[in-house]
Amino acid sequence: MSTLKLAPEYGASLFRIVVGFLIACHGASTLFAFPVNGHTVSPLVWPGGVAAALQFGFGVLVLIGxxxxxxxxxxxxxxxxxxxxxxxxxxxxxxxxxxxxxALFSWAFLMVAIVGPGPLAFDALRAKVKAKVPVAAGSEPVAVV
Structure with a gap:
């Protein structure tokens, strides 16, 4: 059973990756007709184009964490x-x-915001690197938040 201790954390990461990928694809299909061919909208058109740009940009960021x-x-x-x-x-x-x-996307992204990115994310990698930065001699250590 000890192997399942990390399942919730990695499950949160996988959930974030899948939901981020799906919304990024939705935005990309509206902006670039990729991966689904169809009618494209300029990112300057309100509200559809702006929403598509937000979906694509923030979706990629959620995808990579x-x-x-x-x-x-x-x-x-x-x-x-x-x-x-x-x-x-x-x-x-x-x-x-x-x-x-x-509605599902709205609640799914609210859950991602509450739970966090999980261990499979650039945010987690950045936090690990930041925590391992050595303190210069003679200076006081800085608390990592």
Whole structure:
């Protein structure tokens, strides 16, 4: 059973990677028609193009685990905005208004922001490197936050 102690942490990392990849693909398909061919939108067009640019940019950051919590909060808010501004006016429930993906993404990114990036992230690597920086002789050690 001791081998399962790290399962939740690595599970959080895998969840973050998958959700980041999915939202980055969604933004990329809107901006670049890749990986799905279709209608593209300029990133300067409000709200669809701006949302696609946020989805792609912050999605890649969540995927690699860099600035994870901030990026996840931004994406959670973006998807909540999409749900309430696009889907909610059609019907009350997500099953009725086609807003299930937006609602799920919003809550998934809120969870990533709360739980954190996990061990498989550039944020975790950066924290390890920062913790191993030697203290110069004669200077006082600095607390790592």
């Amino acid at each position: 860099l600035g994870t919590r901030t990026s996840a909060v931004m994406l959670s808010g973006t998807m909540a905005y999409a749900y309430f501004s696009v889907h909610q006016e059609k019907a009350l429930l997500p099953m009725q208004n086609g807003g299930e993906p937006a």
